[in-house]
Amino acid sequence: MGYSYDMSKEQEPNVLFQEGWHEFKCVDMVPEVSKKGNDMFVSDFVHVKTGKHLKMWLVAVEGKRWMLKQLLEANGIVKSEDGNYNWDFYDVINKSILGYVQNVDESFIGRDGNEVKTQKSKIVEFKKFDGQTVNNPSEIAWTE
Numbered sequence: 001m002g003y004s005y006d007m008s009k010e011q012e013p014n015v016l017f018q019e020g021w022h023e024f025k026c027v028d029m030v031p032e033v034s035k036k037g038n039d040m041f042v043s044d045f046v047h048v049k050t051g052k053h054l055k056m057w058l059v060a061v062e063g064k065r066w067m068l069k070q071l072l073e074a075n076g077i078v079k080s081e082d083g084n085y086n087w088d089f090y091d092v093i094n095k096s097i098l099g100y101v102q103n104v105d106e107s108f109i110g111r112d113g114n115e116v117k118t119q120k121s122k123i124v125e126f127k128k129f130d131g132q133t134v135n136n137p138s139e140i141a142w143t144e
Contacts, residue, residue: 015052017101017121023048023129024099026071026092034059041068045123048096054123067126074098074126099123 028044039060046053058068069085074097077087102124110116 014120015050016103016119017047017052019101019103021098021100021127023096024054024123025094025096027094029089029092031060038064045099054121056123070126071097074128076128096129098127098129100125100127
């Protein structure tokens with residue numbers, strides 16, 4: 001006898017990136033509805049240099065979808081004459097973009113019932129990748 005497990009939903013522990021601009025590719029984007037009923041896209045971004053992943057929940061509700069708008073614009077998608085952004089997943093998936101990483105404090109209740117405080121890397125801004133890592137070499141968040 002052997003064992004058979006579906007490991008497709010297993011993830012590495014959170015990695016802490018150096019703050020600054022990094023090249024990412026969105027490798028997965030799944031439309032879902034949040035617990036509060038908001039449309040969103042659960043998106044998986046891979047850090048091009050390290051292969052490490054960051055997950056984001058991009059809200060798709062009017063007035064709250066500014067990160068989704070930034071992602072679309074970073075991928076060269078512009079609003080049409082009617083003011084809408086017309087796009088599909090193939091416009092975003094596996095395309096290089098720049099993401100600004102910030103490390104934020106996060107707390108949660110651990111298995112033992114005690115509060116655990118840690119830091120988590122978050123992408124807080126997107127911009128177009130122009131073939132260079134950043135416009136200003138002093139903004140590079142890693143040693144090249």
